[in-house]
Amino acid sequence: MLIKTELAVAASAMANGPAPNQTHSGVMRGAEGYSASFRLGWLSPLLVFCALLLCTRPAYAADAPEEPAVDLTQVSIEDLMKVIVTSVSKGEQKLYDSAAAVFVITQDDIRRSGVTSIPEALRMVPGLEVARIDANKWAVSSRGFNGRFASKMLVLMDGRTVYTPLFSGVFWDAQDTMLEDIERIEIIRGPGATLWGANAVNGIINIITKHADDALGGLVSGGGGTNERAFGSVRYGAQLGAGTSGRVYLKYLLRGGLDDPQTGREEHNGWDAIRGGFRLDSELAGSNSLTLQGDYYREQLKETYLNPFPGVASFDYTTPVSGANLLARWKRTFSDTADMAWQLYYDRTDMKYAVIGQQSNTLDLDFQNHFKPGGNQDIVWGAGYRFTHGKLSYPLGQILLRNSQDDKVYSAFLQDNVTLMPERVQLIVGSKFEHNDYTGFEIQPNARLLWTPNHKQTVWLSVSRAVRTPSIGEDSLSLAMSGPQVSIPPLPQPLSSQLLLTGSTDLKAEELIAYEIGYRVEPVKRFSIDAAAFYNVYRRLNIYKQGVPVPDFTSVPPSVVIPMQLGNFGRAETCGVELSTDLKALSWWRVRGAYTLLRLLSTKSEPGASFEDVGGENPQHQVSLRSSMDLTRDLDLDLWLRYVDRLSAFGIGSYLTLDARLAWRPVKELELALVGQNLLHDRQREFMPQFISTQPTAVPRSVYGKVSWTF
Amino acid sequence: MKTNQILIPVLIASLLLFSPICARTETEEAGEYQVKAAYLYHFAKFVEWPSEAAGGSAPTLTLCVLGKSPFGKALTTIAGKTVRGRPVVISYIKQVEESASCDMLFVSQSEKAKLAQILSFVGSRPILTVSDIKRFVSAGGMIGFVPEKDRIRFEINRGAALRSGLRGSAQLLKLAVTVVEP
Numbered sequence: 001m002l003i004k005t006e007l008a009v010a011a012s013a014m015a016n017g018p019a020p021n022q023t024h025s026g027v028m029r030g031a032e033g034y035s036a037s038f039r040l041g042w043l044s045p046l047l048v049f050c051a052l053l054l055c056t057r058p059a060y061a062a063d064a065p066e067e068p069a070v071d072l073t074q075v076s077i078e079d080l081m082k083v084i085v086t087s088v089s090k091g092e093q094k095l096y097d098s099a100a101a102v103f104v105i106t107q108d109d110i111r112r113s114g115v116t117s118i119p120e121a122l123r124m125v126p127g128l129e130v131a132r133i134d135a136n137k138w139a140v141s142s143r144g145f146n147g148r149f150a151s152k153m154l155v156l157m158d159g160r161t162v163y164t165p166l167f168s169g170v171f172w173d174a175q176d177t178m179l180e181d182i183e184r185i186e187i188i189r190g191p192g193a194t195l196w197g198a199n200a201v202n203g204i205i206n207i208i209t210k211h212a213d214d215a216l217g218g219l220v221s222g223g224g225g226t227n228e229r230a231f232g233s234v235r236y237g238a239q240l241g242a243g244t245s246g247r248v249y250l251k252y253l254l255r256g257g258l259d260d261p262q263t264g265r266e267e268h269n270g271w272d273a274i275r276g277g278f279r280l281d282s283e284l285a286g287s288n289s290l291t292l293q294g295d296y297y298r299e300q301l302k303e304t305y306l307n308p309f310p311g312v313a314s315f316d317y318t319t320p321v322s323g324a325n326l327l328a329r330w331k332r333t334f335s336d337t338a339d340m341a342w343q344l345y346y347d348r349t350d351m352k353y354a355v356i357g358q359q360s361n362t363l364d365l366d367f368q369n370h371f372k373p374g375g376n377q378d379i380v381w382g383a384g385y386r387f388t389h390g391k392l393s394y395p396l397g398q399i400l401l402r403n404s405q406d407d408k409v410y411s412a413f414l415q416d417n418v419t420l421m422p423e424r425v426q427l428i429v430g431s432k433f434e435h436n437d438y439t440g441f442e443i444q445p446n447a448r449l450l451w452t453p454n455h456k457q458t459v460w461l462s463v464s465r466a467v468r469t470p471s472i473g474e475d476s477l478s479l480a481m482s483g484p485q486v487s488i489p490p491l492p493q494p495l496s497s498q499l500l501l502t503g504s505t506d507l508k509a510e511e512l513i514a515y516e517i518g519y520r521v522e523p524v525k526r527f528s529i530d531a532a533a534f535y536n537v538y539r540r541l542n543i544y545k546q547g548v549p550v551p552d553f554t555s556v557p558p559s560v561v562i563p564m565q566l567g568n569f570g571r572a573e574t575c576g577v578e579l580s581t582d583l584k585a586l587s588w589w590r591v592r593g594a595y596t597l598l599r600l601l602s603t604k605s606e607p608g609a610s611f612e613d614v615g616g617e618n619p620q621h622q623v624s625l626r627s628s629m630d631l632t633r634d635l636d637l638d639l640w641l642r643y644v645d646r647l648s649a650f651g652i653g654s655y656l657t658l659d660a661r662l663a664w665r666p667v668k669e670l671e672l673a674l675v676g677q678n679l680l681h682d683r684q685r686e687f688m689p690q691f692i693s694t695q696p697t698a699v700p701r702s703v704y705g706k707v708s709w710t711f
Numbered sequence: 712m713k714t715n716q717i718l719i720p721v722l723i724a725s726l727l728l729f730s731p732i733c734a735r736t737e738t739e740e741a742g743e744y745q746v747k748a749a750y751l752y753h754f755a756k757f758v759e760w761p762s763e764a765a766g767g768s769a770p771t772l773t774l775c776v777l778g779k780s781p782f783g784k785a786l787t788t789i790a791g792k793t794v795r796g797r798p799v800v801i802s803y804i805k806q807v808e809e810s811a812s813c814d815m816l817f818v819s820q821s822e823k824a825k826l827a828q829i830l831s832f833v834g835s836r837p838i839l840t841v842s843d844i845k846r847f848v849s850a851g852g853m854i855g856f857v858p859e860k861d862r863i864r865f866e867i868n869r870g871a872a873l874r875s876g877l878r879g880s881a882q883l884l885k886l887a888v889t890v891v892e893p
Contacts, residue, residue, distance in 0.1 A: 071788040072741060072749035077886060080753065081864055083746050213846050239891075243850065283850065287824050333824045584861070 099428055099448035099460035100192070101127065101518055101532035101578060105185040107210075112628055112638045114661035114675035116228055116253075116704075118185070118207060119172045123642060124624055126578035126594035127189040127203070127532070131644075131687035134269035134697040135227075135258045136301040138172040139687045142189050142203025143536065144574050144598055144618045147690050152201035152468055152510075154192070158209055158293060159366075160327055160345050163199055165407055166358055166390045168471040173299060174323055174349065175207070176275060178233050178249045180219055180708070183210040189578065190534060191446065191466035191514050195380070195413060195432070201466045201512050202536075209293075212237060212245040212281035218711040225675075225704025229254040229270075243283035250276040257302060258697035259683045267695055268316045273299040287333040294326040304695040305354055310482045310498050310559075312396060317354040324348050337372040355692060356401075357393035362386065376419040380430075383412040390472065401503075402476045410435045426450045438470045439509045458520040467509035474542055474566055477503030486560045488551065495551070497560040501544065504566050511539045526584040533577045541570035545609035569609035573601040588630040596622040612690075616649030634665040650688040656680055671708045678702060746863050747856060748785040751817065751841060754854060755794045757883040760814060761837050761876035763795065772797040773812055775804050777829065778819035807832045818842035818852070826850055835874045848891055853877070857888055864888045 119138040141150035149169030192200040222232035237247030257270035277295035299321040327345035343366040368382030388407040415430025431445035446464030483497035518532040547563035576598040600615035623643040640659040663673040683698035762768040807829045847855035848868045867887040
């Protein structure tokens, strides 16, 4: 929720200066084996931060918030425009001074990285794992538990939640807009449950588009290449009257399928999408502002199903997907420290996969209020109601869930930001109270402490509880899948088996208690480091418990049915370190690094229940290194090197890859860009389909060109 | 695992080691409000007030800062400097009603909520309004600072300036990122 973002920022910023496979025991042992070496590995970055803290403190002991008065009046106005400002803009500053692990992707980052979709842009964020399953499917997750239906991360687009309550996850193909009109993407790793509510367990991604005033005029862009077959978009924004402006956009894309990992042949997983939308922003008298926005999209996703169910052969399919949304927001600012906002939206999605069809209609109303009751307190509170009506269909008759479902969620939250020492120490405490139809009443509190020893350093600590509520998929699932061959002693031949997966209506919410610590420092001018470390304890994780196999002699040939019952049978502990660095090496050269360490410390499950190989589905180490060079005023060169550790669960080895972008602006209004992606390999596997068996693919080396014209 | 254990520390170490070596100054750098203070001085030089055109201007050029000043000591560098023979005087005010004697009015971020009221009070008085509040120019202000990467640029509302009888030089208009004329 955009409004919540702003408030989260406002609330946390007072800080002055200053957010399924089987378990293999071998892998489990592996995980335990690592933990000893890990403890040291985990400590060493912390020791580095402590060393930095000690080293830098004396340097800023003088702590002069007042910069020395430098006389720039003799500098000509033309030269003044070239002077680099050493402090970042206000909004960004506030976010970076919040008591949470926050990362911001700016419009400039999106443009210069050459990415063509939102999930691809997320690869630059420490703590996130982004992998492509095929051309139209992604696995994106924060701090582990990745998968196509990664369920522990909340994604918002301009305040509208795009986490699907029916499948617990995000369909990334549908989360798109005109990339040029995105103002920024804010990513908060770790629980953000107090302000955002259920399912913001491991992180929140907040995609924020530009205010209509900031996207005036026309923009036409288009291009194509080896995998990005063709794309084009048009936007026009105009001032519609005093204080009111608006824009409309239309975007089309056609993408080729990713390759067969062995042969390199393009497979049947390409797609095309068309979408359009508008945004109106109006500043009314009396400090009221109004926003009205909406989008509509249609997609055709090609897919190949590989023996998805027992007795069902492999087949190709084209899935139609469509959706629409309309959002209105009214914000009233009473003073610098008090405001309130109302937000109402309607969202519809309709997708007809070969194995399951889903249509959902959501209505969501949110209110929030921010005020300062007294000297050192700053309070944000709010309430919300969400109603979702879902309709499901099962074309193949293999998955069975309820045919329709109405979900109602009532929620309220309260957060107080207490200044313990002005401009130095703040305590942020709050809780969300939520009632949902599956698990009833949930309380999600958190406490955060923010210490700003001087304007170059920030230290924060937090403890929070977050929950993920079950979805209809877990609640009423009944699904038969092909299982392994089973030998039954008197019979000479092993029998084929079927796994019968069954959901449960007695599921409780999955729970996380997270302990986090963070440190931000600018040890030398134009170089900054942002580090965060966490220790997460998960309880009541949903995993399957195997029941007693039942031979079925009525089928020909005879087979065995293995019942698998879903329940809150698992516990897990993870920990990790995330580091991001920003070096403005020269006025024309900036280098940014991101490092992610993620360790699964332990998993425990009830007898008979088994974990998927969750440790082997996430890379333990990831590194991203981005270099942005302004070769001349009109020529940009960007290089992006990424290292991803092996995924043992999928048999994918570690890999290093490179993207490059060269852009030239012959005149101010025109930009020509040439982008190469995944340049170091002919093709690279990044992930594997889980649960629903679609064809595995590899990402090929690709090149595309793009022309953008503004008027 | 072996390669990781070597590769990762090497990457990180090179990143860390690289930094101080590369972090040498090349282009000029300054604090945000030092730059903005210098801009204010230049704006005064590039704008002609109606009283000046008529030959009846006050002996001093008064720059008022409305609300909580973000400038720190930065304005001391322009106080006393002369613009067409008129020394610049800095005045800090709390209410827009105190702006009668101001030639230039800088509206601080603290006044964001009261912006509409402030601009309607200024109306067509010959006061050059400047601010770094977002969308200041589209709200009816005359010159708005806009961040552009690490640099600071500005936009101009030519219509608002003309209605107040202020005349900006062609050079100033040319240097603005955008010029709106509502």
